[in-house]
Amino acid sequence: MNDIDAPLREPLSAEALEARLRSIGEQRYHHRHPFQLMLQNGELDRRQVQAWALNRYYYQAMIPHKDASLIARLDDPALRREWRSRLVDHDGEAEGEGGISRWLMLTDGLGLDRDMVVSTRRILPATRFAVDAYIHFVRERSVLEAIASSLTELFSPMVIGQRVSGMLKHYDFVSAETLAYFEPRLTQAPRDADMALDYVTRHARRLDQQQAVLDALIFKCNVLWTQLDALHHAYVAPGHVPPGAWSDKGAADDR
Numbered sequence: 464m465n466d467i468d469a470p471l472r473e474p475l476s477a478e479a480l481e482a483r484l485r486s487i488g489e490q491r492y493h494h495r496h497p498f499q500l501m502l503q504n505g506e507l508d509r510r511q512v513q514a515w516a517l518n519r520y521y522y523q524a525m526i527p528h529k530d531a532s533l534i535a536r537l538d539d540p541a542l543r544r545e546w547r548s549r550l551v552d553h554d555g556e557a558e559g560e561g562g563i564s565r566w567l568m569l570t571d572g573l574g575l576d577r578d579m580v581v582s583t584r585r586i587l588p589a590t591r592f593a594v595d596a597y598i599h600f601v602r603e604r605s606v607l608e609a610i611a612s613s614l615t616e617l618f619s620p621m622v623i624g625q626r627v628s629g630m631l632k633h634y635d636f637v638s639a640e641t642l643a644y645f646e647p648r649l650t651q652a653p654r655d656a657d658m659a660l661d662y663v664t665r666h667a668r669r670l671d672q673q674q675a676v677l678d679a680l681i682f683k684c685n686v687l688w689t690q691l692d693a694l695h696h697a698y699v700a701p702g703h704v705p706p707g708a709w710s711d712k713g714a715a716d717d718r
């Protein structure tokens with residue numbers, strides 16, 4: 464059994480808790496996933512990158528639902544105020560602004576039909592199951608666990624940097640404009656992650672709380688990992704596209 468899977472035996476200091484959270488990210492975050500490595504190393508074709516962007520749209524679209532449900536459960540106005548910036552980051556202040564709109568610039572740039580993308584009807588079943596599991600987790604678990612599950616963002620700037628530079632280098636069908644989603648994330652993610660880490664290290668003092676926090680981060684790494692597993696299975700090898708999913712040869716609309 465790996466270190467990070469061993470149950471805690473005694474409460475950790477805030478520093479030791481943070482170190483353990485970071486070692487979970489090092490071992491379980493999706494920067495190690497074969498599909499992510501193929502994406503950043505230029506080993507995917509246009510269809511496979513389209514499949515990634517189409518499926519990940521569902522994650523993007525559901526993040527504000529997740530954050531709104533968390534805000535609804537927070538008693539502290541100061542914390543609600545801080546968390547509210549995440550909604551603005553994704554939804555923008557006006558039509559055409561924010562992360563979801565920027566993600567649609569990517570799917571547009573890749574030649575995917577916008578209505579098809581926004582409908583989410585052609586995503587992989589496993590994408591929907593994994594993302595929905597995250598939404599349910601945040602709704603149903605304690606506020607502490609819900610906040611801890613966002614801590615994958617501690618690791619996202621690293622993977623985003625590698626992904627964007629690799630994609631720009633290797634693929635002529637993407638550009639800095641179509642990948643514009645990621646640029647603001649490089650400052651938004653550290654701001655959000657620092658705040659969540661501060662909350663978690665201040666509020667998880669007892670052993671059971673600390674164990675729950677560690678498990679929440681492992682759960683969330685699995686949410687991200689599972690999405691890439693599903694993409695790999697459907698669009699890389701063995702290439703089994705589930706019936707009804709995008710690029711299913713028997714389905715009508717493949718754009």
Ligand SMILES: O=C(O)c1cc(C(=O)O)c2c(n1)C(=O)C(=O)c1cc(C(=O)O)[nH]c1-2
Nearest residue numbers: 526612613614615616618619622623648687
């Ligand atoms: O590109 C990535 O690899 C990546 C990872 C993650 C993450 O680690 O959960 C997020 C994002 N991007 C992202 O763009 C984003 O808005 C986001 C919100 C959250 C969250 O859990 O609240 N994670 C992530």
